[in-house]
Amino acid sequence: MQRARVPRRLPPLAPLLAAGALVLGGSAAAAALLPGGTAGAAPPAAADLNPSDVTANLWEWNWPSVARACTEHLGPAGYGAVQVAPPAESVSLAGTSEGAHPWWEVYQPVSYGLTSRLGTRDEFAAMVTACHDAGVRVYVDAVINHMAGHDNTVNTTYGGSAFDPQGFSYPAVPYGYGDFHHANDGYCNDDDAGIDDWNDKSEVQNCELVALSDLKTQSGYVRGKIAGYLNDLIGLGVDGFRVDAAKHIDQDDFAAIKGALNDTTAEGRPPYIAQEIFPGASNPELQAAAFTRNGDVLGFAYAMGIKTQFQNGTLSNLEGIPSWSLEAASSQTYAMVTNHDTERDGSTLSYKNGGDYTLANYFLLAYPYGRPAVFDGFAWSSRGQSPPADARGFVTDADCASGWQCITRSTGITGMVGWRNATASATAVSDFTATARDVIGFSRGSLGWIGLNDSAGPSTASYATGLADGVYCDVITGGTGPGGCAGTAVTVSGGTATVTIPAGGAVAIHAGARR
Template sequence: MQRARVPRRLSLLAAGALVLGGPASAALLPGDAGATPSSAASLNTGDVTANLWEWNWPSVAEACTGHLGPAGYAAVQVAPPAESVSLASTGDGAHPWWEVYQPVSYGLTSRLGTRAEFSAMVAACHDAGVRVYVDAVINHMAGHNNTVNTTYGGSAFDPAGFSYPAVPYGHGDFHHANDGYCHDDDAGIDDWNDKSEVQNCELVSLSDLKTQSGHVRGKIAGYLNDLIGLGVDGFRIDAAKHIDQDDFAAVKGALNTTTAEGRPPYIAQEIFPGASNPDLKAAAFTRNGDVLGFAYAMGLKTQFQDGTLANLSGIPSWSLDADGSQTYAMITNHDTERDGSTLSYKNGSDYTLANYFLLAYPYGKPAIFDGFAWSSRGQSPPADSRGFVTGTDCSSGWQCITQSIGIKGMVGWRNATASATTVSDFTATASGVIGFRRGSRGWIGLNDSSGPSTASYPTGLADGVYCDVITGGAGPGGCAGTAVTVSGGTATVTIPARGAVAVHADAMSGATPTASSGANRGSTTGTSFRTGNDTWS
């Protein structure tokens, strides 16, 4: 029997009987205070998302305005915004990060900010050209094994009685042991290859919503439509593997179009791999939207840690969660960086180089992850004594690779090469040193070895002097970083140890960066400083 890897939920078991709690708040509906969306005149093209996990709403807004919009990011993903439990004492310490995955209502007062702050954040991101995707927890509510009921918004709930009156949900809105849906004596998932059990029983005592119910589906759709009314453009569906595909299709069918673009919201579903049952594999869920690229991330970890970048010349079988057109690709996320199944910021240059590759290779829709520094798996993000998350400080406690010069340069590189959908002239000068081009639009070289590497590469670019976007790209007077000369379509390039060089057709010496290079919405602001293996600006 293969067990699923669910660290945020397993934290519940480690904590024993948890505390939740508190006062009550009325459900907020579209049209309430702060619900007026701001539709941007235009949003950035491209497909790159910045996943700013557990950043508070003012910090996300600031990032959109100062960095993400100007760099050409298409979207920002934010953590669950619904009111959740507030846990002053657990086995993972006070206010662990997984609080936000235990909702008690669909109100928008949370440890990340108020409804008004959320609405202002969406408006600011849209004004910067950046869409907003929300991590939506709709499979379950807060665990019924909680022994207290404190919350961030003041809503009362009775965990043992399966009562969440602010929604409202009651006992009959949840799956229970041997209720005709969950055929298990303790209501928990024991067989991770049994579709019925995985989708109708409880994930480590989290109160599992009966999504077969029209009432439940209506409440879920109402919550998501409230967010759409505030301007949200898409959703990352948490624990989507645990929701029947037909049930979620019904919810999805009840969703409104987005306010900024008038299209169906983007959907990316969390389907962790490991099941042998084809009905529980990622490909079985693509009819409802994209799926997260877990297998791709795990495969890239192997190649970068082993220094075998030469193996990346194609998309081998390890990467195929689904077709690239339906994969929300990543190097890591909040779960996998903690269980070690993928790379994380703790892996230094391997992590940085893998993110460059993610942006360069034409597979999936890439999401670049920024969370916070951690030393224990369940610890809280930087927060005050009440658990409310404090502002992001890229020099202390937070990870900000999305704001680094190299990553922002590679977002522009990806946007500039979007029309060239295939890789050409993949060249491995050593096991850990590679270069390839995207048509006549751009070339990148990566060096995962301990010394610099000099070699000649076919670039596909017209002759001229190009500006390396990893070290700064094109500036007003020429190259802000390394200059690369192309002659006869070929460039002789020295790629630094544990580093990369990337050039594209829209970043030439003496040229002003164009919209396709990512500098289409103002200039990047802020001071420069160094953290870890990259420079932030």
């Protein structure tokens, strides 16, 4: 039987908002907006890419669909990057306990070739070029901790490469039995080779995550193959990586892999790194802070905290974010409202939460914490369900009217991407005002103001905006248009505006969108 990429025994979640300090801001905004940027550093000669820290996570969209999204929507809206699903050749499973061709196929690679259920190598390369031409970087979800599950009973693949799951043989790489961890091999001191103690660093990093064949990253040969795969992607123009299951790779081993990576072709800088370190371990060596020397970390605790406040209608508590205990400082966090794992386990909001989900994404883009990623996957009714695909499992083109989520291109979200870009140099929140427990407003210096209403009725109140006097165009409802505002006009007088925020809605204005 095939198994989904969900741990058999998840670690208990430690208190996520316990004692600790969150550091907001930190570096100059102009540097923070550029991947790998540092304050005061002169950027190298670079492609003309958008100077934005916002990513659109187009999860399991095929390559032609990502290319079109970059050209028609993400680039014009000012997104700085797009994150795409794992591109390596993977298993193809026509029949599992979770249906045909479950989404997690792409997290079981069989080679480092780029023929996958999402498209061909040529289509991938064309997608990267199209995104760069639109000003958008490309970040790849990189599966480098493991190969396919050794409990697979079939060896079918999307690119035709042969592999032997039980024999740990992947000739297309090539990897053999000795390139993997095994039970009681001197690394994985466990009789069944699985992770049982989620606080034991050696077990978590040297034993198998849900029967996935765990690569022996202590081996220079294995590290070289992984670095070769990532450098191949960099050579095609990839600008960064979301490292899947990074918690399960020894930090020194990953540092060696990272040290072997080339600079990006578009900007001549080290690739951006965001590591998946799922929370819950009480062992400090397995907590996100222990991994930040190798790159940013995904903001799980932030997403979970956002869910709590929006679901409870306690937006006023968001003023306390600086006192939350989160995984890492703002400058080291890849922030989100949800991703493909958390929307399925219910630990964060998802599109199924309707208005709360939309408002939370507005907040994500407005609040100066982390590098925000807005998620668009597909509609699902069962946890392992395949994305829309043909009978062979190849993912079909993304259609916003049929099965795919497209919040990244909605009027409100694209307006807020522009709002975030316009307020980037104001790295702190000012004038945080709660007119009710579920209605708030705040500004980003003198550059922008936003109000959010999570109540069932409209809310009218006066707010200090920090903005100069004038008439501004709400970017949630359309921003500027020919001859004036395409959406709602907001008048600021004496730095104050009286604003009616619709039920379950938001109003956002900035200095660059005036009538």
